[in-house]
Amino acid sequence: MREDVLLLPHCVRCAHVVWAPRPYCPECGSLEVRWEPASGGGAVYSFTVNRRGKGFNRRYEEIGPYVVAYVELDEGPRVLTNIVGCAVDDVRIGQRVRAVIQHSGEDSILRFAPAE
Numbered sequence: 001m002r003e004d005v006l007l008l009p010h011c012v013r014c015a016h017v018v019w020a021p022r023p024y025c026p027e028c029g030s031l032e033v034r035w036e037p038a039s040g041g042g043a044v045y046s047f048t049v050n051r052r053g054k055g056f057n058r059r060y061e062e063i064g065p066y067v068v069a070y071v072e073l074d075e076g077p078r079v080l081t082n083i084v085g086c087a088v089d090d091v092r093i094g095q096r097v098r099a100v101i102q103h104s105g106e107d108s109i110l111r112f113a114p115a116e
């Protein structure tokens, strides 16, 4: 069964969040890295609205305008993602968001929606 939980790699020795994910800690060199649940919270660090589609790629035309953003997780890492669950013009830098894991076939996609 699939679990919708955002996990981040943490160093077991020094607790550093190992981002981008790799099998060792860049802070202390430990090879003990363990994936642990993240809070799922973050804030919009930067974003753009992609309104291009017409005449460019029909697939995107069907999707409509969408937000591409960097979200800074509460644990520190910044992830490239999409903001969903609100109008594209309502997104703001610094806006609090929460993780939303969406599924497309076998893939799980990490996106974010405005926090309530």
Ligand SMILES: [Zn+2]
Residues within 6 Å of the ligand: 011, 012, 013, 014, 015, 016, 025, 026, 027, 028, 029, 030
């Ligand atoms: Zn470490």
